[in-house]
Amino acid sequence: MQIQMRYDARAVLSEQMTRTQGLKLKQLSEEAYQPAQYARDLSFAEAARRIQALEAEIELANSF
Template sequence: MQVQRKYDAKTFLTAKTFLTEQMTRAQGLRLKRLSEEAYQPAQYARDLSSSEAARRIQVLEAEIELADSF
């Protein structure tokens, strides 16, 4: 059985915009602080997309939480 999805232009454009939209100022500040706290300054870059910044923030938070658990 094959499932057909209905094409939703609004959802597609919103997702595409999120992938290409530059990170917010708040994301930039948080990412910079977390990268310094995790001793990984290379994780911060000014030209990241919003989605890449969110991914890096999530990864750094998990690494810091893991390190704090020891």
């Protein structure tokens, strides 16, 4: 018996952020002095976007 599951990208992108993402986003937002970037009700995709942006900003700031 073989079970086939379809991958629905829209469903994954609209899911709530994971606990790991929440912790990472909170840490990065505090490190970047931008606490407003953290919110509990973000989607998975929005959290990933904010994490990536904050990491890039912190990396740029550390390069000076």
